Amino acid sequence: MENRVKHFREAEGWSQGELARRLGVSRQTINAVETDKYDPSLPLALRMSRLFGVAVPELFIDHWEPEA
Numbered sequence: 317m318e319n320r321v322k323h324f325r326e327a328e329g330w331s332q333g334e335l336a337r338r339l340g341v342s343r344q345t346i347n348a349v350e351t352d353k354y355d356p357s358l359p360l361a362l363r364m365s366r367l368f369g370v371a372v373p374e375l376f377i378d379h380w381e382p383e384a
Contacts, residue, residue: 318377322350324368339363 325335325346332346339346341360348354356364365372 317352317355318379319350319352320375320377321346321364324364324370324375325350328368335367338367 321335325332328335330338332350333343336343336346339360340363345354345356345360349356349360361372361376364375368375
């Protein structure tokens with residue numbers, strides 16, 4: 317899965333700490349999400365998408381394709 321949280325965070329000019337504050341999570345959580353060490357819960361992914369004004373699939377791009 318391709319993670320674009322860092323891209324959108326940096327586009328806003330926010331530090332990891334600022335994004336964490338806005339989302340109500342720790343800076344360590346944001347770091348873990350950005351470095352693919354932690355997949356966010358659905359509620360957190362939805363909050364991120366609303367905060368950035370993009371759809372969840374724009375933040376987390378899943379390249380998986382079902383078999384035919």
